[in-house]
Amino acid sequence: MKKLFVRLAAAVLAVSMAIGVTGCSKTDVLDKVKKDGKIVVGTSADYAPYEFHKLIDGKDEIIGFDIAIANEIAKDLGVKLEISDMKFDGLLPALQTGNIDFVIAGMTPDAERSKMVDFTKIYYTAAQGVMVRTEDKDKIKSIDDLNGKKVGVQKGAIQEKIAKEQMKSSTIISLGKIPDLIMELKNKKVDALVVELPVANGYVAKHPDLTISDVKVKEDTGGSAIAIAKGNPELVEAMNKTLDRLINDKQIDKFVAEANEAVEN
Ligand code: ARG
Secondary structure, eight states, rough: OOHHHHHHHHHHHHHHHHHHHHHSOOOOHHHHHEEEEEEEEOOOOEETTTTTEEEEEEEEESHHHEEEEHHHHHHHHEEEEEEOOOOOGGGHHHHTTTSSSOOOOOOOOOHHHHHHHHEEEEEEEEOOOEEGGGTTTOOOGGGGGGTTSSSETTTTSSSHHHHHHTTTTEEEEESSSSHHHHHHTTSSSSSEEEHHHHHHHHHHOOOOOOOEEEEOOOOOOOOOOEEEEOOOOOHHHHHHHHHHHHHTHHHHHHHHHHHHOOOOO
């Protein structure tokens, strides 16, 4: 009787372990993508020249150099690209739940994110800048000049972390989308924004009331990489191969130039 019970318990344990194991093991994204014939990229299309909306022949399209890279990735995998646009801070959760297959969003691979997802190699590097109203350029020259002032950043972005850590005497306002931050700056609801320079440059070129200040922030992480759910080494490798090709052929530089041409802001 006792022996039977032990055997039964062992069997129950074995079965529940098997369920547990398969229950945890996520679907292989590359297999799924090939089976479906499409790959879904998550992005936050508020980030010209990386990714942004533009009316093309009366149709709202998402373009940018990240999207051009995503298209090459889909092409190399032999599948169709589908774009899922959301707020930046929703991207990694969406990746983890499998709603999207990869993220390309000018995303910087930092230690915190690397605990949650895997990253490809860096395909583009950029520094951070502090944007202010042109009329304030002479007044706001250092981080100390921002004491007691309001600084806007994108929610969930590394700029939020930089501002919170380095601008301790400022009030940090975090919003989901960059165009809203630009409006807040123009309307004097905030006094400065921490923004990646390629993005800031695009706005400054079109808005004479905005400029890049002399304020310098410290940054230890720079550059953008593609994020993929953990446990998909083959997919990471495939994407790295595409990136290698695009980097070696100077295609990324071309995509960046084309995107900059298309920016309207
Ligand atoms: N590079 C910054 C980060 O990784 C900001 C990226 C924001 N991207 C965007 N598509 N809005 O946090």
